[in-house]
Amino acid sequence: EVQLVESGGGLVQPGGSLRLSCAASGFTFARYAMIWVRQAPGKGLEWVSSISGTGGGTDYADSVKGRFTISRDNSKDTLYLQMNSLRAEDTAVYYCAKEGDPLIVVVYLDYWGQGTLVTVSS
């Protein structure tokens, strides 16, 4: 059974930093790209960042580029999101998700974690 479990969310002041983790199990982690998606309170879904299976390729939404860094440790089956220079508009539930098909370039998301809430406020 595929499981994705996020952790690391919490309350942080504007300008602060936070590191999210996503522990994966139930599949061969290194074979799949992984994605972070966020959802602001009462709002829709927004893609944040993606990383290839090897970790050699990454991409970011313009809204977080230069502030967030995605990474993975395939020896630990864990995905990370380092978030720096946080702003109030980064307040959201952050989900990690697994790509559905490693054979295609752009992805749909077949499994999602339960999410972790990040609140940026003074």
Added chain:
Amino acid sequence: EIVMTQSPATLSVSPGERATLSCRASQSVSSTLAWYQQKPGQAPRLLIYGASTRATGIPARFSGSGSGTEFTLTISSLQSEDFAVYYCQQYNNWPLTFGGGTKVEIK
């Protein structure tokens, strides 16, 4: 960036009735379209990918159709557990983009 537009924003349906949800892309995405269901306090769940292929474990009452710029998710006979928010997502080009969602509520 491809903009995804869903309509209506809210759909009021009685249990047992049919629900039809629409999703439009600002440019062609071929059949690279997915649908997700999200219930309050839960993560999204994949329903449909490739515009019409049901994901593992998804009941047959959920069906997807369309290609290019116009897509439809149909729930043939709404069950109580189907009242939720539904999102479409294109995966033809980066960045991945989602529609704003359609809330299916009990009439």
